[in-house]
Amino acid sequence: MEIIDQEQKKDKGKTMYEIGSEFNLEKAVRRDDFISIYSDLAQRGSKNIEFLRCGRDAIGFVADDIIAKNKGLKHVFIPALSCDSMVKPFEVRGMEVTYYKIEENLCIAKDALFDRIEEVMGGTSESEAFAVLIMNFFGIADTDEISDGLKKSFPNVLIIEDVTHILMEPESFLFEKDRADYYVGSIRKWLGIPDGAFAISNTEFVMGALTGETDFTALRMQALTEKTEYLDNGDSELKTHFRELLSEAEDSLSDGLDPYHMSEVSADYLSDIDLYRISDRRRANYRNLYKKLECLPLCGKAFRLLPEIPVNGNSEGYKYTPFMLPIVLDIEFMRRSAITDDGKNITRDGFEKRLALRGIYAPVLWPIAEEGAAICYNAKGFSENMLAFWIDQRYSRFDMENIVDILGDELSRM
Template sequence: MSEVLKNEVRGIMYEIGSEFNFEKASRRQDLVALLSETAQNNDRYAEFLRCGRDAIGFVADDIIAKNKDEIRVLMPALACDSMVRPFEVRGIKVEYYKLSPELTVDEGYLTEKINNIAGEKITPVVLIMNFFGSAGIANVSKAIKDACRGAIIIEDVTHILLEPEKYIVKDILADYHVGSIRKWLGVPDGAVAISSTEFVMGALTGETDFTGLRTEALIEKSEYLDNGDQELKAHFRKLLSDAEDSLSDGLDPYHMSDVSAEYLSDLNIENIKNRRRANYKNLYRLLKEAPLFDKAYRLLPEIPANNDEYEYTPFMLPIVLDIDFMKRSAITDEGKNITRDGFERRLAKRGVYAPVLWPISKEAADTCANSGSFSDNMLAFWIDQRYSRFDMERVAEILRDELSRL
């Protein structure tokens, strides 16, 4: 029986046709202007870069220019290479700090690290992050400044990007905010860097291979979605890979392209927020109600809600697999040898792409077992504005079905 017929038996209908639904009109907005004006209204300065690692590199250059003393970066152990390399390529030493199983900061461990660095007459630069909008960092900045008043705080806001009025105003102790825009929308490039003082240096301008390759790839993906040409799919995926390879680890930060700025100038931001929140809520509920929840996988705490509206617009919805349980309960030879990456491939064969965020270094994993476990066992589901409730139901159904087939 097809998935469509199975859903009909369960009373879940994917409706095509019938009466139109009424959608409330909402004002289209300029995302660049929103971020810029929010920064300006809070005495901050915003610059728009090509990608997240360029934004981090741009901030690193600003810190170096404004500080004569040696600096050392403290990074959460769950940090991808693109967050670490912009500091390393500038000769800045990076150390890691611990996170809890829910990805909140181990404040005691962090403040001890800060005190040790400050005791060496080195300025601590601390990068903090509210992972997936559920790992609150409301008190972390104060703890950092209490430990060392001269510490420099960078908050990576990639996972909570669409609420600048919250993170800029809330975390007034942060010296910088950085965030990737291109992770949220179908644009060739885009990231933001925000500072509490005016940036000393400017970014490079001009066309780059990164933007050109990604522009071509995104156009080809649109064509693929229309015609399903597998050769086209292989080609645009290679273009995307080549684009990432063209980056210089944030060593030469470039401004965001005019193409992306123009696209971002006319967005239905409220619709994007509402769709993401609805998808997240539906998928979270479905995953939590599934028979193997808290056995084959666990969820992070749900994003805090206020009056039924999530505090932050969701970025993705991660799960953490229990591979040992999956192997123990498996009834097939393949199931008894399943790996996280193998299970990811099984989902992908059925059209559910759940990327790994993120592979981390051995040093980071050795520092924090929780981060190492998360990196080794997690998958993240897309819940963005491209999708609907029916897509979330399909994701949950395929996950349940694949777990039952092991």
């Protein structure tokens, strides 16, 4: 690949990061109660809400409610781009999972989904209910049209919407009565809390969740505490240990088979947070990173950007608070253009590790089931080539510039 002059690259489009000088005007902090906001909005939308331990517990909780209210229901349709935590809660309850296609922009392939339902369920007969899980991936794959079409075409459908990626805008879905029958979302993916998720229903939940201390919450609490210590003193042994704890915590979950309520420590934390700063910082980071990635010489070649989150009406603000910013690598192009032996054998996972060695952690999203990969070429491509950058409230414009500098540098070294 083209080797870019490092000093020229460093200066091009780079804004100086200041330490010191005059103070800037900061907006006053307004503390909010996340639990109350969601509970109040759910009540105003005539919905019922339960706060649970994690996303897979929320999905399992909803699955239990669906089964209890619809004794014959055994089919659920899920996007091919779904990780285990979205699939297992249905499978462990004996439900039959059928994957459906997504487009190359992450939107649901509507015609393919409807054809798949016709094929599996035998038309629009009301004799057998079934469920469809939909998701607005990264806030760029709106589900409004799909939801409306499903309800009109299949009277016996139950829609579950995973709103994890648009979690900061509950008013966008909680007041729409016919959009979905259930909503699930993972809170802990947005904040530094040991656990937290929610399940929302248009009707009262039949069953309750378990209560009490769990290994999952205890292990994550210890891990997050140790990570804070690591960030303060840089002890590499602490880093190794808290990563082991986080892995143990995930392994302790029972695929959502035994849903637990959210812990009191997480509920207390969520009762007093600065939601405005979280949203404001994420929007600024996303905007800055997106624009700088667009300017990289190898954008559109070594990697592509997905569509930007749409703006809200005629305003300049994003419709949704960004969750992460994904890119899709073109590994074949990277190999063809490589000037080093290492580069000619590069893989997505190998490139992710190269970024991690320089302090840029871009999660691999997501390993998917073989059945999902087989039925959907786009989902397979995303699963094998996508990385996502953190743009959350922990970081600043300087950090976004650092991501771009390191990404560009690593691509030029191939």
